Every structure is written in structure tokens, then in C-alpha cells.
Amino acid sequence: xxxxxxxxxxxxxxxxxxxxxxxxxxxxxxxxxxxxxxxxxxxxxxxxxxxxxxxxxxxxxxxxxxxxxxxxxxxxxxxxxxxxxxxxxxxxxxxxxxxxxxxxxxxxxxxxxxxxxxxxxxxxxxxxxxxxxxxxxxxxxx
Ligand SMILES: [Zn+2]
Numbered sequence: 001x002x003x004x005x006x007x008x009x010x011x012x013x014x015x016x017x018x019x020x021x022x023x024x025x026x027x028x029x030x031x032x033x034x035x036x037x038x039x040x041x042x043x044x045x046x047x048x049x050x051x052x053x054x055x056x057x058x059x060x061x062x063x064x065x066x067x068x069x070x071x072x073x074x075x076x077x078x079x080x081x082x083x084x085x086x087x088x089x090x091x092x093x094x095x096x097x098x099x100x101x102x103x104x105x106x107x108x109x110x111x112x113x114x115x116x117x118x119x120x121x122x123x124x125x126x127x128x129x130x131x132x133x134x135x136x137x138x139x140x141x142x
Contacts, residue, residue: 014054017047026051043113049120056108060124063104063132070135077138088142099139104132 018026023041026048028034036055039048073095080087092099106129108122126133 014051017051021045021048021051023048026055029055039111040114042115044111049110049112052110053108053120053122056110056122060108063102063129066098067131069098070131073135074131074138092139092142095135095139099135102132102136102139104129104136106133 014026014030018024018030022045023039025036025039029036036052039052041048073091076094077091080091082088106124106126108124110120110122112118112120
């Protein structure tokens with residue numbers, strides 16, 4: 001089975017799941033890569049929950065795949081003279097694109113029902129994401 005074939009099966013599954021949701025909020029995310037709004041359905045449809053789970057895990061995988069990039073950023077940071085605001089600012093500027101959009105949390109919480117406060121909670125191992133966590137900490141404090 002080649003990679004593209006596998007990928008198209010996932011795409012088809014996603015499309016099918018999106019069409020089954022009553023809120024259809026995932027359509028824009030799927031078609032135009034727009035960040036979806038939180039679901040406002042009081043009791044959520046299982047497809048909508050599944051799509052959110054897929055979306056959250058996809059984000060985690062993307063971050064995981066960028067580990068080398070975060071590592072490089074941290075190494076560069078180590079070498080900076082911390083007294084020099086010019087050097088710190090240029091580091092921030094270099095990584096602003098990714099840093100300003102990074103809201104990584106090792107706990108993924110997906111609401112199943114807003115009325116019953118029923119949540120699906122996934123706990124990631126912080127050790128596996130230490131580089132990202134460290135980058136995020138430095139970026140927000142600097
Ligand atoms: Zn929904």
C-alpha cells in the first residue's frame with residue numbers, strides 16, 4: 001500500500017465524519033485549514049468528538065515532528081548574551097512565527113457534554129515533550 005493511498009483513505013474518513021456531524025464545524029478546518037471554533041452543541045455528536053480528538057492528536061504529532069527545530073532554537077538561546085536585549089529580541093523575532101501560536105499542554109481535554117461536564121481527558125508524557133515545553137517556557141518568559 002503506498003503512502004498516498006493510505007492518506008486518501010484517512011481524508012475520505014474525515015470527510016465522511018464531517019458530513020455526519022450536526023454542527024459541521026470541521027468543514028472549514030478540513031477544506032481551508034482554519035482553526036475550528038469550540039463546539040457549542042450541548043450534547044456533542046460522537047463524530048464531532050472524534051474529529052476533535054483527531055485534530056488535537058494531529059497537532060501533537062506535528063509538534064513532535066518539529067522537535068529538532070525546537071532543539072535548535074534552545075541551543076541558539078543558550079548562546080545568547082542574556083544581558084543583551086537586542087540579541088534576545090532577535091531570537092524572539094526569529095521564532096515568533098511558531099512561538100506566538102504555541103499553546104502546548106500535556107493534558108488534552110475534550111468536552112463531551114457541556115451540560116453534564118463530561119470530559120475526555122488524555123494525558124501525554126511530559127518527558128517526551130520536554131524540548132517543546134522548555135521552548136514554550138522560555139518564549140513566554142522572555
Ligand atoms: Zn459539534
